[in-house]
């Protein structure tokens with residue numbers, strides 16, 4: 001047990017998704033001080049956007065709420081939301097990290113009473129729903145958000161309307177003039193858990209995402225199926241609100257393809273199987289087709305695949321579709337290709353098509369760590385070197401939640417070792 005609580009014994013965790021949450025609570029519960037830095041106005045990462053978890057198909061709030069409870073009850077964890085690390089100096093045991101905290105425009109007095117959102121007449125695209133719906137310019141970040149505090153859109157904050165809302169807040173929590181803060185924090189070790197971003201499906205020109213209204217992606221589909229999503233959980237297609245009774249999932253959309261993401265993201269097959277159950281549970285007469293190269297349901301997840309395979313309304317076609325077209329009258333997407341097993345060519349219309357896109361690590365995009373502190377593999381995932389900065393979760397590889405949690409528990413232990421050596 002750490003007895004010295006000076007800042008130099010502190011562990012910094014960057015990223016408040018399932019991985020960062022795990023590293024933070026595991027380290028804090030053994031007695032170490034932890035600072036958790038999260039870019040979003042809420043904790044939970046991508047998991048918060050998922051409708052149900054495979055393999056048990058429970059809601060993500062089960063897994064997340066336990067961690068939020070552990071954070072709430074642990075005074076050793078200090079959390080900064082809307083914050084990012086902008087600079088790292090020093091070395092193992094003695095880092096100084098600069099954190100930029102962006103303005104939320106709502107302070108800690110907020111009780112989430114909702115008076116402001118009711119009075120607000122300006123709407124913006126809802127980032128939590130991938131811009132598929134609108135939300136008030138001052139809002140709860142999402143229905144199950146933790147911390148439970150409103151956030152104001154930065155553009156709206158500049159308006160007179162924002163100042164008028166500030167007057168209406170019964171606890172004076174709204175601060176349109178709030179500014180970004182920069183904080184230098186001395187820490188002993190760092191866990192880097194900045195997670196992943198869905199691969200941008202619009203790069204796959206042959207599949208028409210962004211042009212064909214009824215071509216969606218797996219992460220969008222998680223929101224479409226969710227009761228707090230853009231359609232209140234009713235699985236209907238974007239062009240005309242028609243119930244989706246005939247749907248196709250295209251696996252490896254951009255993945256295992258040297259033009260896009262050369263690697264397998266491990267979870268996409270399972271995610272599509274899970275999403276097939278969303279459709280089948282909602283519409284007992286619906287037909288689902290899954291186009292795949294290989295089905296990858298590793299280890300214990302094979303049982304989940306076997307269970308989904310018992311559904312006779314799900315058809316599995318071994319094929320990587322060549323392209324998609326759209327029927328201009330019905331807006332039905334048409335999947336075009338050749339069945340690898342039979343050699344038959346197909347051009348099949350569906351109500352909707354979901355592209356199973358993979359995960360791109362944020363350490364290759366917008367959460368890079370300076371190369372002097374880490375090594376990277378060819379795709380931008382961090383390869384841990386044991387020098388006081390340990391990556392975990394999807395900063396190291398595309399992982400399911402259980403594997404991300406395991407890797408983050410291990411990262412917490414590495415971080416503790418640095419403090420103890422300290």
Ligand SMILES: Cc1cc2nc3c(=O)[nH]c(=O)nc-3n(C[C@H](O)[C@H](O)[C@H](O)COP(=O)(O)OP(=O)(O)OC[C@H]3O[C@@H](n4cnc5c(N)ncnc54)[C@H](O)[C@@H]3O)c2cc1C
Nearest residue numbers: 015017018019039045046053054195196393394399400401
């Ligand atoms: C369609 C789909 C469905 C899935 N469904 C399941 C499922 O049912 N079951 C399952 O086990 N797995 C599922 N997964 C995988 C699951 O989403 C990941 O295992 C999980 O998100 C990994 O958590 P993470 O914390 O590593 O990353 P993330 O969830 O991405 O969390 C990373 C966090 O870091 C924050 N961050 C990013 N950059 C910075 C920065 N610079 N500074 C501070 N914070 C930053 C982010 O805002 C985010 O909160 C699915 C994946 C996909 C693609």
